[in-house]
Amino acid sequence: MAEHRTRPVSRVKPATVFSTVAIGAVTASIGMAGGPAYAAPDYPSWGEIEQAKQNEQTKQAEIARLGELLAGLRATADAAVEASMIAAEKHRNTLLQRDAAQERADKLSKQAEEAQAVAEISRMRAGLLAAHLAKRADGGLTSELAFSGDPDGLLQQLGMASKLGERSQTLYDQAQADKNSADALGGQAKKATAERERLAAAAEVQAEASRAAAAASMAAVAEQEQRSAELYEQLALLKDTTAALERQRVEGIAQEAAEEAMRNAPPVPAPAPAPAPGGGNPGPAPAPNPPPAPAPPNQGAVETAIAFASGQLGKPYSSPGNSRDTWDCSGLTRAAYGAAGIYIGTHSATNQYHTLAGQGKAVSVRDAQRGDLLFWGGGGSYYHVAIYLGGGQILEAPDYGKTVRIWPIWGSPSAAARPAG
The missing domain is CATH 1.10.287 (Helix Hairpins)
Known part of the structure; x- marks a missing residue:
């Protein structure tokens, strides 16, 4: 095709x-x-x-x-x-x-x-x-x-x-x-x-x-x-x-x-300040420090995930794909990191971002490294996810009428996370 x-x-x-x-x-x-x-x-x-x-x-x-x-x-x-x-x-x-x-x-x-x-x-x-x-x-x-x-x-x-x-x-x-x-x-x-x-x-x-x-x-x-x-x-x-x-x-x-x-891209937003003891207003406080960056990616896990996803190149897109002969975006990323023994969330781009962010693995899009996941969307809701390969390239299951592919970065990814961090 x-x-x-x-x-x-x-x-x-x-x-x-x-x-x-x-x-x-x-x-x-x-x-x-x-x-x-x-x-x-x-x-x-x-x-x-x-x-x-x-x-x-x-x-x-x-x-x-x-x-x-x-x-x-x-x-x-x-x-x-x-x-x-x-x-x-x-x-x-x-x-x-x-x-x-x-x-x-x-x-x-x-x-x-x-x-x-x-x-x-x-x-x-x-x-x-x-x-x-x-x-x-x-x-x-x-x-x-x-x-x-x-x-x-x-x-x-x-x-x-x-x-x-x-x-x-x-x-x-x-x-x-x-x-x-x-x-x-x-x-x-x-x-x-x-x-x-x-x-x-x-x-x-x-x-x-x-x-x-x-x-x-x-x-x-x-x-x-x-x-x-x-x-x-x-x-x-x-x-x-x-x-x-x-x-x-x-x-x-x-x-x-x-x-x-x-x-x-902006940095990962800092968490909101905790409420004051007793439930009162927190009062004046210094600006919170940005959340700590995740650890550098585990290259072995990254390459295992990318190798699995690369093995799916050319297979058609379908949603929800059967994660065998057909793929959608979050099904591909979930299976790829599953092959590396890393759970990144359910069969949903939104859930995968929030699962990883909840583990402290969110990163700024501008700091994305090979193997990180890029997310498209906004307001806490994401409609697409892809594996960043570095050098302006991604590996993704894109949309109907297309196949799993390596492709130049497109549009404006709004969030990123590091599963192997």
Whole structure:
């Protein structure tokens, strides 16, 4: 399968209204917004290109126009790919919640069955003792006490009966408590099952949304490739170069922008100051020190993880992938570091970042080293994760229509973590 050469979420910004128009069209196509239909941009004809080449001023204007159209196409594809990644991550997270709810429902159902069995035994014990007491009462203890010549013996029997009554009450109370416990667990099991069913239905809806977003993404990328090929040819004609050189130049600019964004990324935020003793306001305090950086990566673990991921190159993307023949982003990173004996979290980019950050393994994007994980997203929610190889390269399972690949860093990763630190 040929790879589409697009870099999602590029920092190269279109200079015309085309980007807004095109992104709006893609957004509408994946059901994120409704609204009026937008006109397609006015692509130049070859006749216009030939005419523009005759006049230097017109030629420069046409070169600028082609650059804007290329940037707009890239922005459209980038927005569609990002939307597809976000939809896939949302679906994966709901599947994790559904599976957790299923596990909870199964556990509660088993506990409810066991509690019901205990309650039944308690009920039978209380019933047997009650029947025994009733039988003793039928023997006429009161009349025996009145007419017997052995009152001490009868009093002893009465004392035993009293103790049996107390025992009967204890057993009754225990049986009632066991029944209440079984009923409560049964109710919890029903609620957990209902929650699992709700999440299963939500996952089905999100799966459909993910498929629609993926289709829109692939259509946008295909449109970008088709249109860009001709635009690069036209640009090459105006500049007396080749389409391949023009493509390399534009993609090189995008890669340089992504690498510059990495170099300028902010440091890992410091933790918030702890509250004052007693729960009061902490009051004035010096600014907290930044969290300590994780240890340098364990190169053996890093290379084991990268070797595993490299063995998956060329395999198709699918979400959720089966982590064998198909892969998604977090499935690949989880399996790669699992091969190195390192647990990085569940099958979710968001969970993997927070798992590693909770272990003190978050690092600044600008400090990322070979083997670190890069995350795309923001606000504590991440929709993509990849293994950083160093030198501006990543190893990733990117998106529908593409395969596991080694690729130049794209866009603006917003967070990083060091699993082998």
